[in-house]
Amino acid sequence: MDVSNWIVTIGGLLFIGLIAWFFWRPKKGGSLAAKGNSGYQETTIQVKNGYHPARVIVQSGKPVRFEFTREETAACSEMVIFPDFQKSATLPVGKKVIIELPPMQTGTYDFTCQMGMYRGTIIAKGDKK
Template identity: 55%
Template sequence: MSATDIVVILVGAVIVVGIAWFFWGPRRAGTRASLTSTGYQEAMVLVKGGYTPDVIVVQRGKPVRIHFRREETAACSEMVVFADFGKSARLPAGETVTVELLPEEPGEYDFTCQMGMLRGKLVVE
């Protein structure tokens, strides 16, 4: 095996580890949704190569409005799906779309694109 072969194998291994870390690595603590005077908990999520923030923390029993702003044209990010709540929404590029939820039980609920490649989490306390 030549030195070039070893370098190629090592670079490939680093790329595989990086991809695994991106998709399955630990998540940050999250962003707490702000409580408005109307009683809604609201958060803004930028959709551009992923969800920013990708973890949103809310209180149970209070309605939630999550505003998604899609700033890309990748096919994967055309839709957001909250499978546990039976909700989904189309996200046209350059527009803000609001998804309303009422989380009644504490727990962690995923939201994803329709292909499951972009991932976020709603943490209900």
């Protein structure tokens, strides 16, 4: 292999690594779920080039209600899946979809699109005493 082949190969590997990092890198921060009058912790999630917010912080031991609004037509955003709760929902464009989850133990719970490209995390935290 000559030098130009090595450069192309290394460049391609770096590009693949960049793509993998973009989709699967750890996310920081998060949005705190609001406590609603219904007893649920509530958060609105916009679906457009991913989930916004992609990290939601909730209090453990209390039920959670998500309101998803899909604002794009990409095939990857057609569905949201909560594997730890055996729940999923189809997300029609421009419609609000409510998903209710039971109280959670302290920990992290993932949600994704059906292709696994859009990813979100629920962080259930215990009471601070």
